[in-house]
Amino acid sequence: MDATYALRQTILGQLQSGQWQAGARLPTEREFCEQFQISRTTVRKVLGELKSAGWLKQTVGSGTYVSERAPLAAPANGSSGLRQGVSPAELMQARLAIEPAIVDLVIGNGTVGDFDHMRLCCDRAEAATTHEEFEHWDAQFHEAIARAAHNSLVTNIFQMMNDARAQGEWGALKKKSLTPERRLAYQREHRELLNALRERDPGRARATATEHLLGIRRNLLNY
Template sequence: MDPSALLRETLLEKLKSGIWRAGHRIPTERALCTEYGLGRSAVRRVLGQLKEAGLITQTVGSGTYVSERIAALLPALESSAVAAAVSPSELMEVRMALEPAIVEMVIRNATPADFARMAQCCERAEAAHTLEDFEHWDGLLHEVIAEAAHNSFVGQVFKLMNQARAQGEWGMLKRRSVTPERRAAYQQEHRQLVAALRERDLERALECTRGHLQHVQRNLLGR
């Protein structure tokens, strides 16, 4: 398991087991960096995921604490366990089926604010200095596209898919498969997809979605 995934799983296990209860102050970013051999940006990203899920709170000048709502949120941690059991091959099968299926909903329901968020994800991915950062913004782009369908069930499914992408096996395959040339190609494909969605061109958006996913599958799994 890669260090980022190990950190995330360790923190989640301490929350699920009750070792860390509501109000518990968790170790500092510096301490987590040292213990897991990670850079500050990687640790912040893991903590950001937990904060976004409502599991922790952060107070400037004070520290990071387990949320007072942790007991109510524990069921959501079970979805993390489900995501961890999904193989990269299974995840790609689901992506190939679902992502093209929501394109029509996105074209029908997306707002200018949604398109602005998509563009921001593209910009941040292109500016990323590490593969970890690129993968974060890559995954977030697909999640933002799903949210633009404005269907709460679809949004939850894609959040679960992104949790699966955060697991160690996917990360290892991605690191082995992504060259600078492939990353540049992915970035171009993302821009083409977002442009087709913004122009509400269904045929081109479907073509871009399927082409991008086939490209990722070929590079990641060799088929």
């Protein structure tokens, strides 16, 4: 795992675990440089990406802080509420039931900023040089769609599904099945879905989301 990816994952982990709440001040750029042995330019790039995604905010002369838009923290007992051992088949059933169904909410409530964040996720996934980085931005794209619904229950459900994606069985299957051709297909389908949402076309968006998920299921589970 490269240091840039490790820094990004560390920050996201602190946000999602609730260790850093809204308004909390992050370590300084210098501290991140020393901890991860990377340049200040690289640190600023990672912080800038997360700021553009709405997770962080920066105040000149003061520092970097957790945004009010940052994901909701897990419960105090450290559990996300997700039952351990969710199978890939269960996860795909849930995704097929839920993701196409929230299209109307996204089209009705999504903002230009939301669609820009989806585009950023597409850009980062396409530029990813490792499977782990691609999978991270792939998951963030789908979570960005959920966040664009601007419904806290939908957001929480998607965070739970991303927790399930982080479990070992899903990751192993995805890594085994992700050929270069399939990765290109996923990237193309993400762009098509983004365009349909941005153009406020519910029928095309639902159809694209469904076909995308059916393709993932075929590749992972062979049905």
